[in-house]
Amino acid sequence: MESKRFVGSGSPHIKDNTCTKRIMLDVIISLIPAFIAGTILFGIRVIPVVLLSILSAVVSEVVYNLLSKKPFKQAVDIDLTSVVTGLLIGLSFNVKVAWFVPILASIFAIIVVKMIFGGTGNNIVNPALAGRCFVFISFLGLSTAYVSGGWVDPNGITVGATPLANILESGSLYNIGISKLDLFLGRNLAGCIGETSKIAILIGYIYLSIRKVIDFKWPLIYLATTGLFTVALNGFDFRWFMPSILSGGLMFVAVFMATDYVTTPNTGWGNTVYFISLGLVTAGLRMACQMEVVTFAVLLMNIIVPLIDKWIVPKPFGTIKKQIMPPKETQK
Amino acid sequence: MAKVNLKTFHKGIHCDDNKHITRDKPIEKMPLVDDYFVSLSQHIGAPSVAVVEKGDTVNEGQLIAKEGGNVSANIFSPVCGQVIGTEQRLNKFGVPANYIHIKRSEGQVATLPDIDKRDAIAIKERIALAGIVGLGGAGFPTHIKISPKKPVDTLIINAAECEPYLTCDYRLMIETTDDIITGAKLLAKSLNVSKIIVGIEENKLEAYQLLQKYSDIKTVLLKKKYPQGGEKQLIFAVSGRKVPAKGLPMDVGVVVQNVATCKAVFDACIKNKPLYERVITVSGLGVNNPKNLLVRVGTPYAKILEYCGGIKDETVKLISGGPMMGVALIDTTGVVSKTDSGLIAMTEEEASLVQPSPCISCGRCAASCPMNLMPMYIDFYTQAGDYTTSIKYGVEHCIECGCCSYVCPAKRALVQSIKLCKAKLKEKN
Numbered sequence: 001m002e003s004k005r006f007v008g009s010g011s012p013h014i015k016d017n018t019c020t021k022r023i024m025l026d027v028i029i030s031l032i033p034a035f036i037a038g039t040i041l042f043g044i045r046v047i048p049v050v051l052l053s054i055l056s057a058v059v060s061e062v063v064y065n066l067l068s069k070k071p072f073k074q075a076v077d078i079d080l081t082s083v084v085t086g087l088l089i090g091l092s093f094n095v096k097v098a099w100f101v102p103i104l105a106s107i108f109a110i111i112v113v114k115m116i117f118g119g120t121g122n123n124i125v126n127p128a129l130a131g132r133c134f135v136f137i138s139f140l141g142l143s144t145a146y147v148s149g150g151w152v153d154p155n156g157i158t159v160g161a162t163p164l165a166n167i168l169e170s171g172s173l174y175n176i177g178i179s180k181l182d183l184f185l186g187r188n189l190a191g192c193i194g195e196t197s198k199i200a201i202l203i204g205y206i207y208l209s210i211r212k213v214i215d216f217k218w219p220l221i222y223l224a225t226t227g228l229f230t231v232a233l234n235g236f237d238f239r240w241f242m243p244s245i246l247s248g249g250l251m252f253v254a255v256f257m258a259t260d261y262v263t264t265p266n267t268g269w270g271n272t273v274y275f276i277s278l279g280l281v282t283a284g285l286r287m288a289c290q291m292e293v294v295t296f297a298v299l300l301m302n303i304i305v306p307l308i309d310k311w312i313v314p315k316p317f318g319t320i321k322k323q324i325m326p327p328k329e330t331q332k
Numbered sequence: 333m334a335k336v337n338l339k340t341f342h343k344g345i346h347c348d349d350n351k352h353i354t355r356d357k358p359i360e361k362m363p364l365v366d367d368y369f370v371s372l373s374q375h376i377g378a379p380s381v382a383v384v385e386k387g388d389t390v391n392e393g394q395l396i397a398k399e400g401g402n403v404s405a406n407i408f409s410p411v412c413g414q415v416i417g418t419e420q421r422l423n424k425f426g427v428p429a430n431y432i433h434i435k436r437s438e439g440q441v442a443t444l445p446d447i448d449k450r451d452a453i454a455i456k457e458r459i460a461l462a463g464i465v466g467l468g469g470a471g472f473p474t475h476i477k478i479s480p481k482k483p484v485d486t487l488i489i490n491a492a493e494c495e496p497y498l499t500c501d502y503r504l505m506i507e508t509t510d511d512i513i514t515g516a517k518l519l520a521k522s523l524n525v526s527k528i529i530v531g532i533e534e535n536k537l538e539a540y541q542l543l544q545k546y547s548d549i550k551t552v553l554l555k556k557k558y559p560q561g562g563e564k565q566l567i568f569a570v571s572g573r574k575v576p577a578k579g580l581p582m583d584v585g586v587v588v589q590n591v592a593t594c595k596a597v598f599d600a601c602i603k604n605k606p607l608y609e610r611v612i613t614v615s616g617l618g619v620n621n622p623k624n625l626l627v628r629v630g631t632p633y634a635k636i637l638e639y640c641g642g643i644k645d646e647t648v649k650l651i652s653g654g655p656m657m658g659v660a661l662i663d664t665t666g667v668v669s670k671t672d673s674g675l676i677a678m679t680e681e682e683a684s685l686v687q688p689s690p691c692i693s694c695g696r697c698a699a700s701c702p703m704n705l706m707p708m709y710i711d712f713y714t715q716a717g718d719y720t721t722s723i724k725y726g727v728e729h730c731i732e733c734g735c736c737s738y739v740c741p742a743k744r745a746l747v748q749s750i751k752l753c754k755a756k757l758k759e760k761n
């Protein structure tokens with residue numbers, strides 16, 4: 001037999017068939033219901049807004065790669081993370097948003113938040129949220145007129161606030177005139193393209209959980225903590241629970257953005273601490289600021305993630321205080 | 333079959349076991365070849381010292397190298413023949429090592445003397461004499477393992493065989509159940525323990541049913557999960573005892589032995605035959621005729637593959653051992669040693685050749701680590717050259733099972749990082 005050369009490598013020699021691209025593709029698939037629902041609710045303009053965001057995110061990454069003198073083949077071989085970022089940014093705007101706002105948000109998210117810090121996996125905060133935050137603050141004057149951050153009546157008849165803004169401002173939920181079912185379906189509401197229809201988000205959530213891309217526990221813990229803390233802050237009035245969960249961008253952020261791998265802790269306990277704190281911060285800030293602050297709450301908590309991972313390190317197997325030796329059944 | 337409560341350990345991974353390729357193939361005796369290269373270092377510890385010289389005539393089963401230190405083992409000639417000399421060859425890690433080259437000719441089979449009475453000391457001496465080492469893969473000399481410095485109350489027989497593809501232990505259990513149980517009892521006798529527990533994975537039900545007929549040993553059915561056969565994981569699954577971190581099984585009163593080792597003990601004590609052959613699984617989609625083979629130590633891999641119908645052109649990887657912890661061979665010039673359990677030729681379809689990409693901190697490695705470590709940070713700090721910080725994330729406790737690399741979506745070489753880090757830390761001390 002001729003002496004053939006084989007590939008040498010370290011163990012293990014078999015690997016799971018999932019990969020980064022596949023995970024990102026799953027996230028994109030899970031966002032499709034929200035995109036479709038947004039198109040149905042807010043009309044055809046949703047499509048150019050979202051596509052523009054995605055395109056500018058992808059182009060930013062490729063241009064950055066080319067500017068940093070990567071070979072062309074490597075520069076265009078992008079993992080789908082920038083598509084996800086662009087898609088999330090597009091879905092988190094109001095449909096009437098000025099065309100340059102999502103573009104700027106995507107460019108900021110990819111160039112400043114992701115690529116400068118070292119590309120995929122090295123960003124400190126969630127790029128999509130940071131991009132959204134950037135344009136929200138930069139165009140605050142503009143956004144109160146038509147609310148680029150996304151709180152406006154989609155029909156443009158009455159420039160007004162979202163149900164959440166109404167609730168928070170009036171301090172009561174009885175005079176907003178919106179049923180929980182409407183909140184859930186996203187009917188007759190002002191809001192952002194992807195955030196309004198909760199049922200679409202729910203479909204995405206179920207898909208991600210089944211594909212095991214995200215652990216189903218974390219969004220639930222986040223939502224429950226936010227709801228319960230809002231209830232507690234309002235003198236244990238449980239009527240606050242469902243509206244606080246269903247309104248604003250909370251659900252969207254909880255499922256698609258707060259669960260971003262890079263900006264969450266890496267252990268079960270770390271994540272428990274993270275999502276509970278996130279819920280407390282969200283509810284607390286919401287009540288304190290009287291406005292939708294999920295974006296800021298998550299960005300704030302993102303920064304603490306490395307510390308959580310530093311503090312919460314699991315004990316290796318066998319590090320135990322009490323040794324069960326010998327067990328009763330073997331004492332014969 | 334009645335529903336059984338399957339025992340297991342925490343975390344770990346589920347992967348396709350691919351055992352169907354060879355599970356129903358009876359063990360075949362491989363015909364003898366002309367040249368044998370017997371390594372002097374087939375175990376953990378000091379290399380053995382050759383006791384034969386160039387030109388000597390040796391018989392099958394004759395001592396050709398004796399133990400070369402406290403932790404070492406005797407080595408016997410696999411065939412009758414003439415010693416051509418001691419040669420330097422590259423071992424499977426690519427490091428030069430000494431091999432005794434034996435050219436086969438006709439001759440007699442040498443056996444060990446009978447044992448008069450089989451008491452603890454006699455059995456221990458026989459195991460040491462017969463050169464038995466742990467046949468599960470680690471190759472720790474058995475006579476040292478059965479002389480624990482702490483009191484022991486349980487002998488656990490590792491029949492988990494959790495590595496995908498491998499079926500050699502399974503076939504041994506099916507075909508030589510009696511011998512294995514006798515071997516296990518001899519080991520228990522040498523340890524002065526009465527309790528024997530066999531831990532076996534659920535994908536080996538036939539063997540489990542055969543083992544259940546023995547009323548004086550306890551057989552525990554385990555969940556099919558990798559690394560179920562890891563020593564600490566097996567002890568926990570079978571007895572609920574946790575081996576302390578950096579501790580040994582004897583710290584919790586347990587000694588673990590592999591089924592193939594039990595068979596070797598049986599051969600040495602009852603049949604007076606020292607250890608110079610073992611069963612290996614030749615498998616993978618790259619092999620034309622996958623087989624379970626009884627081969628002599630020192631048989632060149634090329635001859636084994638030839639006997640199994642050769643390998644296909646699509647073969648990209650050749651692995652000595654199991655696919656999770658085995659060593660990738662770059663060519664077929666290697667030879668069988670006592671610790672080889674498999675020879676797997678993989679096509680591109682099975683073997684993962686994807687290049688690593690940046691870590692996305694998904695946390696899957698930590699979620700699958702049976703030792704509860706954080707491989708992503710060990711990798712991160714090792715890549716940065718900060719080996720001491722890795723200790724915080726548990727690098728010293730790693731059993732190198734490969735679960736983290738298996739699940740990594742970015743295909744990062746986490747196990748290599750950990751091995752490098754361990755080596756660098758050792759260098760430092």
